[in-house]
Amino acid sequence: MNTPSQTQVRRAIAEAQTIVVKVGSSSLTEPSGHLDPERLNALVAALARVRLMGGRVVLVSSGAIAAGFGSLGFDARPTDVADQQACAAVGQGLLMAQYEAAFAQYGLRVGQILITVSDTIAPQQYRNVRRTLERLLDLGAVPIINENDSLASNEIRFGDNDRLSALIANIVVADALVLLTDVDALYTAPPNEPGSRRIAYVPNVETALERVQVGGTGSNVGTGGMVTKMEAARVAAVSGIPSVLTCAANAGPAMMGDPVGTAFAPIHDRGSSRRLWIGFAAHPFGTLVADAGAAAAVRGGAASLLAAGVVEVKGEFAAGDAVWIDDEAGNHLAKGLAGFDSEEIPQMLGRNTAQLRRFLGEEYAHPLVHRDNLVLV
Ligand SMILES: Nc1ncnc2c1ncn2[C@@H]1O[C@H](COP(=O)(O)OP(=O)(O)O)[C@@H](O)[C@H]1O
Numbered sequence: 001m002n003t004p005s006q007t008q009v010r011r012a013i014a015e016a017q018t019i020v021v022k023v024g025s026s027s028l029t030e031p032s033g034h035l036d037p038e039r040l041n042a043l044v045a046a047l048a049r050v051r052l053m054g055g056r057v058v059l060v061s062s063g064a065i066a067a068g069f070g071s072l073g074f075d076a077r078p079t080d081v082a083d084q085q086a087c088a089a090v091g092q093g094l095l096m097a098q099y100e101a102a103f104a105q106y107g108l109r110v111g112q113i114l115i116t117v118s119d120t121i122a123p124q125q126y127r128n129v130r131r132t133l134e135r136l137l138d139l140g141a142v143p144i145i146n147e148n149d150s151l152a153s154n155e156i157r158f159g160d161n162d163r164l165s166a167l168i169a170n171i172v173v174a175d176a177l178v179l180l181t182d183v184d185a186l187y188t189a190p191p192n193e194p195g196s197r198r199i200a201y202v203p204n205v206e207t208a209l210e211r212v213q214v215g216g217t218g219s220n221v222g223t224g225g226m227v228t229k230m231e232a233a234r235v236a237a238v239s240g241i242p243s244v245l246t247c248a249a250n251a252g253p254a255m256m257g258d259p260v261g262t263a264f265a266p267i268h269d270r271g272s273s274r275r276l277w278i279g280f281a282a283h284p285f286g287t288l289v290a291d292a293g294a295a296a297a298v299r300g301g302a303a304s305l306l307a308a309g310v311v312e313v314k315g316e317f318a319a320g321d322a323v324w325i326d327d328e329a330g331n332h333l334a335k336g337l338a339g340f341d342s343e344e345i346p347q348m349l350g351r352n353t354a355q356l357r358r359f360l361g362e363e364y365a366h367p368l369v370h371r372d373n374l375v376l377v
């Protein structure tokens, strides 16, 4: 696709019908670990304006842990995972109470959705999340999403909400993603470094990253810093979604297409959101090793992975879990959702569909990974 100009990208954001806005912990709380109602209300005012003008707004809000630790008696954001989960359980309620009251001033309802990575990998859950979000938007409500910190196991937590917001933008087929944080833009290096300069427009986030020095969080409540925000902007860009990164105080102007913060152009046309979700979110639990023929077929982009072309299965997984598809040299070719439990697969390897049907029964006469559930990496 042709690279759009900054003006075109800003205009696309201003005209977005469905918009996903992500706000970080540091933009909603005081360092002491209490919500800052003034900043939260200012953000809600900007979002309500877009909603009342007919836009469909999804808010991905961090801040549960930051809002909870002060009330639970911690002096600072705890580092122990169980402490963080307890703080999130308390803080999420406090956060939603504030949002409910703030949106109610504009006659708007909010709906809370808490998501874990593992909840959203299985096709059934993916469809449920999508359907609930769409119905909330159709009913005029503002969905407010956070990671389900109290349940998510640490190994597969997103941890920050930046990447989650880009995946949500995919799910709701958003026209724009707005990343709000405590710095007004992306800089050529962390803003406290002398000589770092604001970047107003990034036509290709993948190549730009080679020239920008991004660092971790600059606050004591945020997570991920600019690294995960760039990853979110990249996921949005390759999904065909323009994005803008700025500080929460600039939320209104950013959504109006004013030249604030940093705008990122889309770098591909839109793909299937479900496939993108598998590619970006699904955490692989094992590996299917393809022989040369199957590897070539998978690389071609339109083939399912058949048991006849698989030489080895590694790891333990259940049907519906994500797996890597590797070639025999160990290169990752694709990510996909397995059609069978790992323990069922060894007896299927090397057999064609007719043999699977004859020896194992009709229920085994299917691909190990169907092409609809497979994304090249
Ligand atoms: N190149 C960069 N440009 C801008 N900010 C950067 C850069 N590298 C690192 N940062 C840091 O990223 C921080 C924002 O991330 P984070 O603290 O995780 O915020 P949030 O809570 O909003 O997710 C900024 O405050 C800044 O200190």
Ligand SMILES: N[C@@H](CCC(=O)OP(=O)(O)O)C(=O)O
Pocket (backbone or CB within 6 Å): 023, 024, 025, 026, 061, 062, 063, 064, 065, 066, 088, 146, 147, 149, 159, 160, 161, 162, 221, 222, 223, 224, 225
């Ligand atoms: N889900 C967590 C998000 C953790 C976090 O701090 O994220 P962020 O501020 O977006 O870097 C919370 O609500 O506290």
